[in-house]
Amino acid sequence: MAEKKVRVGLIGLGSISYAHEAGYSEMGEVCEIVALCDINEEEINNRIGMYEGAKGYAHYHDLLANSQVDMVDITVPHVLHYEIAKAALNQGKHVLVEKPITVKSEQGEELIALAEQKGLKFSVAENTHFVTAYLKAEEILKQGILGDIWTVRTLIAGSEVYRIKDPNLWHGKAPFGGVILDSSVHNFYLFKWLFGGVRDVLGFASKLVPEGEVEDNGLILGHLSNGAEFQLNTSCTFEIPWIERVEIYGSKGGMIIDQLANPVVKYYLGSGDIDGTVVEGVPFDPMAWKFNSMIAEVRDFVMAVIEDRPPRVDSADALYALKAVEAVEKSIKLKRVVTL
Template sequence: MTLKVAVIGCGSIARHRHLVEYDAHPAVEIAAVCDIVESRAKEMAEKYNAKAYTSYEELLANEKIDAVSVCLPNALHAPVTIAALNAGCHVLCEKPMATSSEEAEQMIEVAKKNNKKLMIAHNQRFVPSHVKARQLIENGEVGKIYSFRTAFGHGGPESWSADGKESWFFKKDLAFIGAMGDLGVHKVDLLRYLLGEEFVEVASFVETSAKENSDVDDNAVFILKTENGIIGTLAASWAYTAGEDNSTIIYGEKAILRLEDDPNYSLVVQYKNGEVVRYELGKIQSNEEGGQKNSHVIEHFVHSIETDTVPLISGEEGKKSLEVIIAAIESNESKKITKVSQV
């Protein structure tokens, strides 16, 4: 059976990830694309032999679509996802899934009501070094985990966003949050996946210091604590001007795991007994030259539809990661340690 999909939003993430990966999938037909910039929609429609729309409402009303990718500014994730679910489509939504807990909950409820899949595009879970690290942790190779530090930073979205310096990423009414939503929420989701635990408390410092004409954060640092007392730091930044950092280090009883921290080895395991194991598992997906091209997100989304299984990053999972970011915003505003709202 061929899955008829539509991609709503034809900016950079759609062009470099969603459309490319749908096009490469043997079970998928890209039936329609949509963007408020007509030239963008037409360009992608021509490239993928699809129908072009400038209104997602028209697209959903006119086309018989099985699944939709929502690749829009963050503030539009919830309303467009809900509209697509109500139109009978499965939805893959970009991150962060929503701008509030209430919106996220509504998306989850509408997916349930319509018996449709809702997946959030947290691609870090599919990176080979991250998958391997989770296996090592689950197998007891690392022992009890004490701490971690993780970072996700680059020079900012102006270098790759379709609108450059005029991008929606820098506008609070469209973006809701900046580097925290673009990069930080990815690392929250990854840590939850690796550690197999939920975060219960967060303290944060959030700044807008690197970008002019922007009213969203471009540097954020969190201190996080899990339910079993694992503590660590997370940094999200649009100010890493000389190159990208997407590293994570896990400090355990028996070993230290260094993920995407070495230029040649995607995972380095330093055991307490002095042994060091280096894994070459392929480069992490990135916007930089030589980055992994297949995120496996589309593959997993399509598989979950075909097999009628719950996607690895369901709406519920997306909401749990979003809740940590919301708690971090509250912590920065109150200057107090904030409890993470649990589902």
């Protein structure tokens, strides 16, 4: 047990903050939520009663001025990540910020350098690294079961249509970016982690929901660092439960990961391997797989602060994912392949 509990301030009390909050609540023996901030005071009032002695703030500057706070967890709209994370690091707080790290890569670079200079932990809540199916995939790839990797296809999709149509919400509004920034950072992070990154990209974007100001569908083609082809589809207009599907094909076999399939992970060794091999230890749980990965990411960050070790998600890899998105945005604008 830690000598002193890590004291956490939550900044942003919207939808994803509930998963983060659950992570801290499960770790009551080593951390405690001592401060909450949101511009919507109703959110503060709804939740503050759960934390004895916790303070509520309508402005993040006031939360950051609270010397009782050791770390902040930032779950506000993307465009505010940079400003709030920078202010927090300057106040000497460890920072866990939701993805994308920032909306411009120069801002992400600045935050990484600032955290380094201040000797503070700074990581991005990239839950991808805590998804059981991807951890199993990493093991299988390391064992070389699939041979040399030749082709990778990913799909990350769900529906945000009701949020895009709501004029009071930020989703689908131009300053915040579209689905490519919002979702494909997860896939580019995965590509960096499992395959070393991407070499080039060709992007296409479309907007199907008239009320939206930015793309709600993206198709990205390109090559991974080892020369393998990849195809990445991302959408927030699919009227299905949120899905992440990854197909990896190599010289010896192929593996399919699909959070809406049961079993979730299966690999096949050759065209005659009709039955394939089910990868055990990956529960079929379309409702909770993502939530559980977020709880694990929060746990890892708190333990990194306590143990004074790097968090599992290196913020440089989250920055890499953002740089890949910027290459895609450039490709869409120039209508040509862009090399990273």
